[in-house]
Amino acid sequence: MSNLPELPRLLVADAVQAALKEDLGRAGDLTSDATIPADVPARAVIATRKPGVLAGLALAEAAFREIDPSVRFAASRRDGDRLERGDVVAEIEGPARAILAGERVALNFLCHLSGVATATREMVDKVAHTKARICDTRKTLPGLRAFEKYAVRCGGGANHRFGLDDAILIKDNHIAVAGGVAPAIEAARSYAGHLVKIEIEVDTLDQLREAMEARPDAVLLDNMTPDQLREAVGIIAGRAAAEASGNVTAATVAAIAEAGVDRISSGWITHSAPSLDLGLDIVVG
Numbered sequence: 001m002s003n004l005p006e007l008p009r010l011l012v013a014d015a016v017q018a019a020l021k022e023d024l025g026r027a028g029d030l031t032s033d034a035t036i037p038a039d040v041p042a043r044a045v046i047a048t049r050k051p052g053v054l055a056g057l058a059l060a061e062a063a064f065r066e067i068d069p070s071v072r073f074a075a076s077r078r079d080g081d082r083l084e085r086g087d088v089v090a091e092i093e094g095p096a097r098a099i100l101a102g103e104r105v106a107l108n109f110l111c112h113l114s115g116v117a118t119a120t121r122e123m124v125d126k127v128a129h130t131k132a133r134i135c136d137t138r139k140t141l142p143g144l145r146a147f148e149k150y151a152v153r154c155g156g157g158a159n160h161r162f163g164l165d166d167a168i169l170i171k172d173n174h175i176a177v178a179g180g181v182a183p184a185i186e187a188a189r190s191y192a193g194h195l196v197k198i199e200i201e202v203d204t205l206d207q208l209r210e211a212m213e214a215r216p217d218a219v220l221l222d223n224m225t226p227d228q229l230r231e232a233v234g235i236i237a238g239r240a241a242a243e244a245s246g247n248v249t250a251a252t253v254a255a256i257a258e259a260g261v262d263r264i265s266s267g268w269i270t271h272s273a274p275s276l277d278l279g280l281d282i283v284v285g
Contacts (some may be wrong), residue, residue, distance in 0.1 A: 016062040029101040042096035052276040055154035056113035063106035068098035080154040111275040113151040119273035120155025132257035139267030170200040185214035229259035
């Protein structure tokens with residue numbers, strides 16, 4: 001997938017180093033050090049055991065090369081590629097100890113991120129006949145947000161906010177403290193710079209009508225039925241971006257998209273997507 005952003009190398013290095021420190025602890029890989037001489041070379045392949053979408057190759061490669069820069073990591077597929085069961089995604093050659101020490105960290109990143117990409121692609125495919133785009137949320141695992149959002153892109157989805165400093169999203173608790181929908185939007189507009197977008201979350205059509213009078217840039221329609229969403233899209237009438245959220249699953253996403261919304265945000269694709277089963281095997285002979 002050629003339009004994917006490149007993961008920053010420093011971000012990759014920091015995450016991989018932290019994961020390796022956690023796994024290798026104070027004494028390193030006791031099992032490999034005890035059973036394999038330091039000078040024994042090995043060759044291994046990483047292959048998928050289930051169909052899915054690939055994401056996280058840069059992190060997998062870094063897991064081996066952080067341990068030993070002489071390790072050769074040759075990817076045969078690219079992030080964003082669809083995989084069938086048994087597809088080889090990379091071959092690794094180098095010191096056996098280094099390959100085995102980096103195996104779990106490499107696979108943890110690769111399996112998790114490929115799972116996110118696979119879950120995203122499933123939803124993207126289900127709404128392909130509509131104009132709706134699948135987006136992620138801030139419901140990510142601490143420390144992995146940039147990588148999980150990258151995996152969403154690998155699956156054909158789009159990114160919502162990366163953090164609280166990206167844009168203004170006024171939610172129900174903000175509305176409660178600010179004194180209502182209109183006062184919250186007015187306060188946000190007086191505070192924000194001219195390039196900062198303002199989105200507001202509404203739970204009811206009455207709230208939506210009040211919000212539209214204050215002219216937000218986007219409206220998040222929370223936990224509405226497809227019929228309610230269809231009516232909400234009519235009320236918005238193209239004056240703001242219409243985003244649906246809440247109860248978004250692979251089973252419900254098509255009906256939500258068919259209501260005419262512009263975006264559908266799903267926390268499930270990052271916080272609950274099942275890992276894609278990939279494995280590393282030493283090639284003997």
